[in-house]
Amino acid sequence: MTIVEPTATTVGGPALPQERRLVTSIPGPRSQELIARKAQAVAKGVGHTIPVSVVAAGGGVIVDADGNSIIDLGSGIAVTGVGNSNPRVVDAVKAQLDAFTHTCFTVAPYDGYVAVAEKLNELTPGGHEKRSALFNSGAEAVENAIKVARHHTKKMAVVAFDHAYHGRTNLTMGLTAKNIPYKNGFGPFAPEVYRAPLSYPFRDGGLSGAEAAARAITQIEKQVGAENLAAIIIEPIQGEGGFIVPAPGFLPALVAWANANDVVFIADEVQTGFARTGAWFASEHEDIVPDIIVTAKGIAGGLPLSAVTGRAEIMDSAMAGGLGGTYAGSPLACAAALAAIESYEEDGLIERAKEIGSVLIGRLNALRTADPRIGDVRGRGAMVAVELVDPATGAPDAALTAKVAAHAHANGVLVLTCGTYGNVIRFLPPLTIGDELLIEGLEVVAEGLRNA
Numbered sequence: 005m006t007i008v009e010p011t012a013t014t015v016g017g018p019a020l021p022q023e024r025r026l027v028t029s030i031p032g033p034r035s036q037e038l039i040a041r042k043a044q045a046v047a048k049g050v051g052h053t054i055p056v057s058v059v060a061a062g063g064g065v066i067v068d069a070d071g072n073s074i075i076d077l078g079s080g081i082a083v084t085g086v087g088n089s090n091p092r093v094v095d096a097v098k099a100q101l102d103a104f105t106h107t108c109f110t111v112a113p114y115d116g117y118v119a120v121a122e123k124l125n126e127l128t129p130g131g132h133e134k135r136s137a138l139f140n141s142g143a144e145a146v147e148n149a150i151k152v153a154r155h156h157t158k159k160m161a162v163v164a165f166d167h168a169y170h171g172r173t174n175l176t177m178g179l180t181a182k183n184i185p186y187k188n189g190f191g192p193f194a195p196e197v198y199r200a201p202l203s204y205p206f207r208d209g210g211l212s213g214a215e216a217a218a219r220a221i222t223q224i225e226k227q228v229g230a231e232n233l234a235a236i237i238i239e240p241i242q243g244e245g246g247f248i249v250p251a252p253g254f255l256p257a258l259v260a261w262a263n264a265n266d267v268v269f270i271a272d273e274v275q276t277g278f279a280r281t282g283a284w285f286a287s288e289h290e291d292i293v294p295d296i297i298v299t300a301k302g303i304a305g306g307l308p309l310s311a312v313t314g315r316a317e318i319m320d321s322a323m324a325g326g327l328g329g330t331y332a333g334s335p336l337a338c339a340a341a342l343a344a345i346e347s348y349e350e351d352g353l354i355e356r357a358k359e360i361g362s363v364l365i366g367r368l369n370a371l372r373t374a375d376p377r378i379g380d381v382r383g384r385g386a387m388v389a390v391e392l393v394d395p396a397t398g399a400p401d402a403a404l405t406a407k408v409a410a411h412a413h414a415n416g417v418l419v420l421t422c423g424t425y426g427n428v429i430r431f432l433p434p435l436t437i438g439d440e441l442l443i444e445g446l447e448v449v450a451e452g453l454r455n456a
């Protein structure tokens with residue numbers, strides 16, 4: 005495989021040297037100043053992963069106020085797939101800024117929103133007639149997907165899965181599985197939300213996809229009833245829950261059951277969408293066609309945009325005026341999205357995600373062979389993770405995970421953790437990262453594991 009070394013100016017962002025460079029400890033003095041001001045000005049509930057003050061970003065790095073260049077393996081949580089300050093996105097948004105910044109699409113419509121909807125209807129799985137509605141955040145889009153499904157089916161119940169993450173609003177907290185830090189003390193949560201068991205190959209005793217689906221369907225039928233169920237919502241690969249890839253056949257079996265029972269199948273592709281997994285959408289890997297697909301994150305190169313795209317007969321059921329929001333599908337975000345989609349198409353980023361996946365899976369599996377504390381290596385494309393365990397018992401090792409992540413952060417590599425048990429290190433690099441930098445980042449993580 006040829007090592008792809010895109011220069012920062014070709015695809016992702018300003019011409020920044022694509023290097024890990026530490027000129028101070030992390031955080032350096034200027035970052036320390038920002039973190040101190042943050043403590044005095046920002047609510048404590050707003051956390052941060054790495055204590056830096058970012059001044060630039062592009063390709064596969066972020067640069068902080070002290071001059072440190074940090075390898076970015078997080079992409080702002082799977083957002084800057086096309087690279088930070090992608091030149092196409094920057095040019096498009098600058099042009100839009102000069103034209104107009106806001107009219108509220110449901111007051112005075114504009115081309116960008118419609119053009120994004122047309123692209124989503126074209127690119128998302130399925131050849132059926134579709135409609136889209138745009139919003140600002142992933143949670144807002146999930147909320148609206150559920151609204152539409154309930155309105156269309158005239159049913160109220162919704163099923164989400166173990167380890168799921170769907171957002172931080174009231175309904176999406178109810179759909180989300182993990183209590184701390186997302187839900188604790190923020191209730192009561194919306195009614196009519198139920199939970200079903202997931203296919204978790206590393207921890208469910210090796211159930212096949214069909215067996216895991218049968219288990220979930222039986223629980224849904226016995227505890228909810230299809231006649232009461234508006235929708236099931238699932239991430240094709242779970243994100244915050246630990247990058248769990250269900251066993252083959254699990255998702256298709258759920259779709260078949262939903263289709264047979266007038267239940268809307270909603271794929272939450274907020275984290276998996278837009279080339280991240282080596283396809284436009286993760287649903288494609290299992291050949292499933294969701295009734296509704298929710299997208300956000302990678303859609304607009306870092307500007308806030310989300311979308312609900314679904315079967316026209318479902319999406320059109322809401323009465324005129326039933327969907328909207330002041331900034332929903334803002335002109336700036338739509339300009340960014342059209343440019344980001346062009347970058348995915350023109351800059352070969354879906355193929356690049358596959359290449360990144362090969363590097364990640366290959367190197368992490370080699371590490372796992374030498375170190376049984378890596379219990380599992382999993383994921384697709386540029387969405388890969390390791391689950392860290394006590395090799396004697398298989399128990400999750402959150403303390404080890406925190407140590408390895410802390411080592412990476414202190415040594416100029418930004419990695420994120422996740423998982424119900426806090427024992428998953430995930431790799432979400434920008435698709436504009438070069439192989440050398442990616443491999444260097446992995447080597448720092450491996451060093452953290454060795455030193456732990």
Ligand SMILES: Cc1ncc(COP(=O)(O)O)c(CNCCCC(=O)O)c1O
Nearest residue numbers: 141142143169170171239243272274275
């Ligand atoms: C599948 C899936 N659905 C929905 C969401 C929610 O998207 P918003 O844009 O954060 O609302 C996400 C957001 N995931 C990262 C949030 C992290 C944090 O808030 O600390 C997701 O991954």
